[in-house]
Amino acid sequence: MKKILLTGGGTAGHVTPNIALLPDLKAEGYDIHYIGSYEGMEKKLITAQGIHYDGIATGKFRRYLSAKNLTDPFRVIKGFQQAKKLIRDYKPDVVFSKGGFVAVPVVLAAGHYHIPIIIHESDMTPGLANKICMRTAKKICCNFPETVKLLPADKAVLTGTPIRRELLNGSRDAGFAFTGLSDDKPILLMMGGSTGSRAVNAGLRSALPQLLKEFHVIHLCGKGNLDSTLAQPGYIQYEYISDELKDLFAISDIVLSRAGANAICELLALKKPNILVPLPAAVSRGDQILNANSFKKQGFSYVLEEEKLNADTLMAAVHEVYNNRDSYKKAMATSNQSNGVDIVIKLIKELS
The missing domain is CATH 3.40.50.2000 (Glycogen Phosphorylase B;)
Structure with missing residues (x-):
């Protein structure tokens, strides 16, 4: 052996x-x-x-x-x-x-x-x-x-990156049952990692009044970042999801995420149109910025700098990615990095 x-x-x-x-x-x-x-x-x-x-x-x-x-x-x-x-x-x-x-x-x-x-x-x-x-x-x-x-x-x-195969086998039925959402609107999934991202959480929540007119929103906001005052139809918050993540991916039409290498490679493998908000160079060695720009150059992602993140810029990014989702999927389908x-x-x- x-x-x-x-x-x-x-x-x-x-x-x-x-x-x-x-x-x-x-x-x-x-x-x-x-x-x-x-x-x-x-x-x-x-x-x-x-x-x-x-x-x-x-x-x-x-x-x-x-x-x-x-x-x-x-x-x-x-x-x-x-x-x-x-x-x-x-x-x-x-x-x-x-x-x-x-x-x-x-x-x-x-x-x-x-x-x-x-x-x-x-x-x-x-x-x-x-x-x-x-x-x-x-x-x-x-x-x-x-x-x-x-x-x-x-x-x-x-x-x-080696991707867990179970992520590729999510169930839409299981995703809708778990979240209680329906398929009457497209779904945006926001991922900020296990600890969440304060800046991206705030940017997403500032855009909720506009977002929820057109989308359902699943927000993985990180430990300690739930906000019960924002509870409303079409907006689902979780601190962290593990086993059910594959099903959340299955029902999501676009994803908002940081630009950690593993996270974005999962999005590539799943062919999920996405908006990346990389960690700024001031609080990192700049690797997420490089990661995000590579994916942007290859046509896989839309990149929104944290410093420019607000309700208006996020809505513009969401519309661009959702309206052109087929072109993002096509670019990702040609990659040998999946x-x-x-x-x-x-x-x-x-x-x-």
Whole structure:
């Protein structure tokens, strides 16, 4: 039986693509192990899948001054030694890393034993953790055509993000039953991530009087962001949705979202016309802006800057995207980035 070691953690975006690979890896007969941090969110997500999990010490490489810069290198060294021992015991045939700083000691340890390594970079420009890992990797998967040009030519593979197949199999009947909405108006779904987005929440709610004349609105507003004073027919609020998300996608005609790489790749796989409001550069490293502009350039998305978000600009964006939804769907249908599962599984089989 072939053995694969998966790693990645720190955020859901570094874990859910690994989870998306699990059904196909199991179907191919792989024995699957996972290395993450001791108590990171990846532990709960992976153990819930019934996968063998081991935690190691982790540390972050920072580009800014911090007292932890004095201690975290020792944690990374400890994690490297722990990963070496685990890998020596596992003897995996191949390693797949989704990134995050927990992956660095695992990838370096696998390289020490000359085990083939595949890493995946979600954003347009590689993050620091993946930059450290690139030299050791055999193949580097990515989501954007622009990223391919930034990677070694013999390693780069445009795959898109592995998407959970269940997201592609939502039920309209189940979606309408869950929300209590009807199909007498088109539906706009707004997603702000598990913690929500204060700015996008406010922009959407400012446009509700106009929006609800033409659309039903499903608002995933994030933990603690429900507003009972806005309850009204056609406007449904949830803090967070997991299992039913596939059904909400199934009934949605257009989507308003931040521009995190995993989120927009899900929209691409689902062929959902969308409006992206990327995180501003002032509060991020600018990766969401790059992600969004790439999708705009390819005809997949309409981009609305947060600084320009208000009721009027949002309504203009909604009308543009909905009225031209067929052209957005057509552009997305021509993409080879729609779901990375098949391509990534092929690479794993070739290298293991």
